[in-house]
Amino acid sequence: xxxxxxxxxxxxxxxxxxxxxxxxxxxxxxxxxxxxxxxxxxxxxxxxxxxxxxxxxxxxxxxxxxxxxxxxxxxxxxxxxxxxxxxxxxxx
Amino acid sequence: xxxxxxxxxxxxxxxxxxxxxxxxxxxxxxxxxxxxxxxxxxxxxxxxxxxxxxxxxxxxxxxxxxxxxxxxxxxxxxxxxxxxxxxxxxxxxxxxxxxxxxxxxxxxxxxxxxxxxxxxxxxxxxxxxxxxxxxxxxxxxxxxxxxxxxxxxxxxxxxxxxxxxxxxxxxxxxxxxxxxxxxxxxxxxxxxxxxxxxxxxxxxxxxxxxxxxxxxxxxxxxxxxxxxxxxxxxxxxxxxxxxxxxxxxxxxxxxxxxxxxxxxxxxxxxxxxxxxxxxxxxxxxxxxxxxxxxxxxxxxxxxxxxxxxxxxxxxxxxxxxxxxxxxxx
Numbered sequence: 108x109x110x111x112x113x114x115x116x117x118x119x120x121x122x123x124x125x126x127x128x129x130x131x132x133x134x135x136x137x138x139x140x141x142x143x144x145x146x147x148x149x150x151x152x153x154x155x156x157x158x159x160x161x162x163x164x165x166x167x168x169x170x171x172x173x174x175x176x177x178x179x180x181x182x183x184x185x186x187x188x189x190x191x192x193x194x195x196x197x198x199x
Numbered sequence: 200x201x202x203x204x205x206x207x208x209x210x211x212x213x214x215x216x217x218x219x220x221x222x223x224x225x226x227x228x229x230x231x232x233x234x235x236x237x238x239x240x241x242x243x244x245x246x247x248x249x250x251x252x253x254x255x256x257x258x259x260x261x262x263x264x265x266x267x268x269x270x271x272x273x274x275x276x277x278x279x280x281x282x283x284x285x286x287x288x289x290x291x292x293x294x295x296x297x298x299x300x301x302x303x304x305x306x307x308x309x310x311x312x313x314x315x316x317x318x319x320x321x322x323x324x325x326x327x328x329x330x331x332x333x334x335x336x337x338x339x340x341x342x343x344x345x346x347x348x349x350x351x352x353x354x355x356x357x358x359x360x361x362x363x364x365x366x367x368x369x370x371x372x373x374x375x376x377x378x379x380x381x382x383x384x385x386x387x388x389x390x391x392x393x394x395x396x397x398x399x400x401x402x403x404x405x406x407x408x409x410x411x412x413x414x415x416x417x418x419x420x421x422x423x424x425x426x427x428x429x430x431x432x433x434x435x436x437x438x439x440x441x442x443x444x445x446x447x448x449x450x451x452x453x454x455x456x457x458x459x460x461x462x463x464x465x466x467x468x469x470x471x472x473x474x475x476x477x478x479x480x481x482x483x484x485x486x487x488x489x490x491x492x493x494x495x496x497x498x499x500x501x502x503x504x505x506x507x508x509x510x511x512x513x514x515x516x517x518x519x520x521x522x523x524x525x526x527x528x
Contacts, residue, residue: 132217132232150234194235196202196484198477199210199221199228 117167143191205245243267286414301420307524309339311440319369374458384468396443437524
């Protein structure tokens with residue numbers, strides 16, 4: 108389980124919407140095109156696979172930064188939502 | 200383990216992009232992202248749209264339909280495709296191996312009950328406590344010496360008859376009494392709590408067993424039939440005391456549950472009502488997420504459950520290995 112920072116940039120409104128929709132499922136939106144996702148390796152790979160299908164070579168740019176346990180404690184946050192946590196169960 | 204528990208009556212679950220949206224009327228109560236979801240448990244009346252059910256099937260997220268009191272009516276699972284050899288191996292296991300496994304399960308159950316009582320008795324000793332604790336360890340040793348299933352079941356029965364009244368002595372809130380275990384239906388708040396707790400855990404285990412491709416109806420201690428998933432009941436035994444019984448004690452002794460407010464009486468039995476169920480499920484989840492020390496390191500209870508199911512599966516592939524149930528400490 109690692110925290111991944113995923114940022115994307117694309118000129119296409121359609122692809123941007125789709126990328127955001129996918130990412131919403133895996134993590135938390137912390138800036139307009141920046142997501143924080145706490146994921147096990149398997150799901151991280153699934154996320155990359157799904158984004159890959161939407162990614163257009165030469166036009167888009169998607170970046171994935173894994174944050175190690177060591178540097179996770181040194182993350183500084185100025186404004187915005189709190190750091191994404193591992194998702195837990197929901198009781199309604 | 201990430202689970203969506205729907206215990207509020209009359210809500211709706213719809214699909215929106217990567218989310219399940221839980222609605223009450225027009226109002227959105229919660230959105231749950233699908234990719235990290237592992238199962239959905241619906242207690243009573245909540246509706247899921249076909250789109251939402253289909254999205255769960257695609258992602259192999261099982262949906263369990265339970266009564267408000269935790270009885271499981273059934274589950275929605277995707278069709279299993281491909282390899283099903285494991286179930287055949289399970290059916291072909293030798294009688295001797297089954298007996299051995301059943302012995303280990305009964306032994307662990309008795310020992311876990313014993314440790315739970317000992318911890319309670321350390322704080323508040325009772326007159327009969329020491330006798331019961333001794334008897335349980337004696338019975339645990341006897342369990343390994345049986346040569347057939349019937350005497351083993353007898354030992355388990357004697358153990359339960361000693362254990363539950365003593366567990367009742369550990370209760371320290373008015374309105375909560377446990378003299379014997381009653382079920383179908385439970386007749387008082389304590390039994391209602393235990394029944395609900397076992398049922399919730401049973402359903403979790405069922406799901407884990409199915410996810411590992413094991414045949415849930417093929418057990419060792421409990422002999423299955425078409426209605427009874429015996430393996431689930433087998434693997435539940437070792438967890439009853441450490442998870443549910445101890446949770447029951449802490450909910451009552453810490454006065455989180457109230458005998459008047461959190462229970463209802465109907466159909467000749469006593470059951471948790473809506474507020475009671477919510478309180479219980481919340482504490483249950485907290486307990487399951489607590490990290491405990493085991494032989495393989497520190498891990499939440501959820502992973503211990505999965506680990507036991509996996510170990511059972513290994514024993515099927517390698518019958519010389521004897522199944523080792525979870526034991527406290």
